Amino acid sequence: MKLNIALLAGDGIGPEVINEAVKVSDAIAKKFGHEITWKPALTGAAAIDAVGEPYPDSTHEVCKNADAVLFGAIGHPKYDNDPSAPVRPEQGLLKMRKALGLFANVRPTFTFPSLLDKSPLKRERIEGTDLVFLRELTGGIYFGEKGRKDNGDTAYDNCVYTRAEVQRLAKKGFELAMTRSKKLCCVDKANVLETSRLWRETVQAMEKDYPEVEVSYEFVDAVAMRLVQWPNSYDVLITENLFGDILTDEASVISGSMGLMPSASMGAEVSLFEPIHGSYPQATGLNIANPMATILSAAMMFENFGLMEEGKAMRDAVNKALEAGVVTEDLANGGKAYGTKEVGDWLAANV
Amino acid sequence: MKLNIALLAGDGIGPEVINEAVKVSDAIAKKFGHEITWKPALTGAAAIDAVGEPYPDSTHEVCKNADAVLFGAIGHPKYDNDPSAPVRPEQGLLKMRKALGLFANVRPTFTFPSLLDKSPLKRERIEGTDLVFLRELTGGIYFGEKGRKDNGDTAYDNCVYTRAEVQRLAKKGFELAMTRSKKLCCVDKANVLETSRLWRETVQAMEKDYPEVEVSYEFVDAVAMRLVQWPNSYDVLITENLFGDILTDEASVISGSMGLMPSASMGAEVSLFEPIHGSYPQATGLNIANPMATILSAAMMFENFGLMEEGKAMRDAVNKALEAGVVTEDLANGGKAYGTKEVGDWLAANV
Ligand SMILES: CC(C)[C@H](C(=O)O)[C@@H](O)C(=O)O
Numbered sequence: 001m002k003l004n005i006a007l008l009a010g011d012g013i014g015p016e017v018i019n020e021a022v023k024v025s026d027a028i029a030k031k032f033g034h035e036i037t038w039k040p041a042l043t044g045a046a047a048i049d050a051v052g053e054p055y056p057d058s059t060h061e062v063c064k065n066a067d068a069v070l071f072g073a074i075g076h077p078k079y080d081n082d083p084s085a086p087v088r089p090e091q092g093l094l095k096m097r098k099a100l101g102l103f104a105n106v107r108p109t110f111t112f113p114s115l116l117d118k119s120p121l122k123r124e125r126i127e128g129t130d131l132v133f134l135r136e137l138t139g140g141i142y143f144g145e146k147g148r149k150d151n152g153d154t155a156y157d158n159c160v161y162t163r164a165e166v167q168r169l170a171k172k173g174f175e176l177a178m179t180r181s182k183k184l185c186c187v188d189k190a191n192v193l194e195t196s197r198l199w200r201e202t203v204q205a206m207e208k209d210y211p212e213v214e215v216s217y218e219f220v221d222a223v224a225m226r227l228v229q230w231p232n233s234y235d236v237l238i239t240e241n242l243f244g245d246i247l248t249d250e251a252s253v254i255s256g257s258m259g260l261m262p263s264a265s266m267g268a269e270v271s272l273f274e275p276i277h278g279s280y281p282q283a284t285g286l287n288i289a290n291p292m293a294t295i296l297s298a299a300m301m302f303e304n305f306g307l308m309e310e311g312k313a314m315r316d317a318v319n320k321a322l323e324a325g326v327v328t329e330d331l332a333n334g335g336k337a338y339g340t341k342e343v344g345d346w347l348a349a350n351v
Numbered sequence: 352m353k354l355n356i357a358l359l360a361g362d363g364i365g366p367e368v369i370n371e372a373v374k375v376s377d378a379i380a381k382k383f384g385h386e387i388t389w390k391p392a393l394t395g396a397a398a399i400d401a402v403g404e405p406y407p408d409s410t411h412e413v414c415k416n417a418d419a420v421l422f423g424a425i426g427h428p429k430y431d432n433d434p435s436a437p438v439r440p441e442q443g444l445l446k447m448r449k450a451l452g453l454f455a456n457v458r459p460t461f462t463f464p465s466l467l468d469k470s471p472l473k474r475e476r477i478e479g480t481d482l483v484f485l486r487e488l489t490g491g492i493y494f495g496e497k498g499r500k501d502n503g504d505t506a507y508d509n510c511v512y513t514r515a516e517v518q519r520l521a522k523k524g525f526e527l528a529m530t531r532s533k534k535l536c537c538v539d540k541a542n543v544l545e546t547s548r549l550w551r552e553t554v555q556a557m558e559k560d561y562p563e564v565e566v567s568y569e570f571v572d573a574v575a576m577r578l579v580q581w582p583n584s585y586d587v588l589i590t591e592n593l594f595g596d597i598l599t600d601e602a603s604v605i606s607g608s609m610g611l612m613p614s615a616s617m618g619a620e621v622s623l624f625e626p627i628h629g630s631y632p633q634a635t636g637l638n639i640a641n642p643m644a645t646i647l648s649a650a651m652m653f654e655n656f657g658l659m660e661e662g663k664a665m666r667d668a669v670n671k672a673l674e675a676g677v678v679t680e681d682l683a684n685g686g687k688a689y690g691t692k693e694v695g696d697w698l699a700a701n702v
């Protein structure tokens with residue numbers, strides 16, 4: 001296969017983890033006879049510094065014409081905690097999601113037996129956890145009309161959803177559930193919100209098309225609780241943008257392996273793959289960042305092209321590295337810590 | 352003191368736990384020379400069944416004219432998971448909050464040394480946790496305009512906040528922080544929402560009036576993570592209605608003592624006190640429900656009248672009961688379980 005991949009390294013440790021993902025992906029391509037052309041483009045604070053915008057048109061062109069986008073991380077302290085700054089890296093993120101139509105954010109949370117002790121939860125609570133959130137990513141209160149009235153003393157944000165938006169996301173959820181344990185949980189706040197009632201009735205109407213899938217409906221506050229109590233009781237969860245933002249982050253820390261969690265944002269034409277961790281500015285350039293989440297994101301990318309063996313080879317290599325203790329500082333548990341590059345080298349040699 | 356307390360027992364185990372709170376409150380009143388007149392009124396499914404409405408005008412009259420409201424729990428399976436039912440218990444709750452102007456929901460999460468093992472979190476994560484959420488309760492997306500367009504295919508919910516609403520809530524937060532460790536965290540999503548930016552700028556402007564309080568600003572998704580990782584790093588947190596709904600529920604399970612957590616909803620004229628647990632319909636009438644959270648809610652009520660010794664006597668009695676093992680099934684750990692009534696009797700005799 002010939003693959004054209006847009007490479008958005010971003011800020012902080014982004015470029016370092018992306019480098020290793022490229023290295024391992026190239027090794028896979030070589031092994032399986034594919035040809036990857038990487039197309040680097042600017043994003044985040046790096047893009048603001050260079051051209052004054054976090055998601056410039058030139059970057060959009062590269063992404064739109066690529067077969068997929070591999071993304072590092074964005075965010076820089078100079079833009080932190082200043083939500084009123086005129087240009088901010090997050091705006092680029094939102095613009096990119098909307099412009100590329102990345103409507104379904106796929107966020108798995110799973111455990112590695114060797115890392116269970118890293119979880120803040122007791123072993124018996126977290127053991128066996130393997131869930132996936134599908135978060136709607138281009139609608140809801142993120143993109144509704146927002147503004148001020150009364151000389152700035154009143155602020156508003158409008159949350160809007162259409163039936164078609166819900167169907168598109170829910171369809172992915174049902175399909176994913178069919179490939180797993182056939183359990184789907186629709187997370188909403190239908191006891192209060194009209195948009196949630198639209199979500200619920202739309203998903204209910206789709207149940208008949210997937211008679212094998214057992215669907216449950218839970219309120220977002222209840223899910224926020226159960227994720228901490230019995231995370232292994234969930235399988236596939238679908239939800240709207242803001243609930244998904246909160247719950248996927250909550251879910252990401254329960255496994256204790258946040259530095260290992262990949263994600264995908266699926267669009268109709270192009271999809272984007274990125275680690276869920278941030279840009280950790282304080283670790284920049286120190287060769288200590290864990291590249292595994294980005295490498296597992298690249299594995300999701302291969303699988304999304306239907307290249308299942310390739311993806312599996314990458315995931316197997318990561319498991320082997322974990323078992324062999326070829327890990328960065330964050331997972332070294334006081335033992336020997338490898339550098340970002342050395343972990344990438346080892347994985348490239350072992351896929 | 353002469354106290355007039357509206358008594359809204361509600362559904363499920365509500366009446367049972369309320370009974371015990373009345374019993375213990377009466378014992379306190381006797382000991383300290385107060386006179387409590389209890390004014391029972393209908394609410395929840397019980398009120399729907401009786402008069403067709405979850406928060407009838409007659410109940411509102413009772414509450415409005417009371418010095419405080421003591422509330423049990425509402426919710427009944429026949430109304431569950433049917434957000435489209437024409438009349439639902441939650442509507443009564445929202446109507447009551449708005450009509451009584453209960454703008455600040457106070458939700459503490461603390462630990463009992465003897466119950467640390469009940470927490471889903473590892474001991475070192477949860478030990479020492481003692482935080483309080485102030486959730487705004489009468490504004491935001493709960494009460495904004497909501498509806499459908501396009502023949503029902505588009506739904507919307509509007510989130511609105513005014514500067515005055517934020518100030519009112521934040522003032523309570525600063526004041527509470529002054530009585531504790533002087534740390535205040537404002538939880539928002541100011542990188543995306545205009546209402547959050549109003550929250551943040553309003554709180555920032557108030558900082559100068561409380562120079563001793565150290566204020567931090569965190570995004571709601573980050574707080575959802577840190578609550579699981581390091582709950583004991585928080586003290587007082589203020590937030591808007593929907594974020595508060597999700598985060599206070601998340602916080603309630605981390606201590607492992609949900610059956611013990613009280614809450615208060617403060618208004619300008621009258622305030623309401625209630626356990627945070629639900630109506631547990633399956634436990635109704637079995638004399639197994641834990642009345643302690645309701646009793647601790649009554650303790651908050653006394654303290655809110657300035658009767659600090661009275662409140663403390665109730666909390667001390669609960670601690671003594673926990674140490675003596677005078678507890679209901681949920682806390683018995685395989686040991687002897689007392690009934691709801693017996694726990695109430697013991698506490699009434701020991702305050
Ligand atoms: C940076 C922010 C705008 C973004 C979001 O809220 O979607 C982030 O939290 C995420 O989840 O990707």
Ligand SMILES: CC(C)[C@H](C(=O)O)[C@@H](O)C(=O)O
Pocket residue numbers: 191192221441444445596
């Ligand atoms: C029942 C529901 C409307 C309510 C809310 O969302 O406020 C509940 O979850 C709560 O937190 O008291």
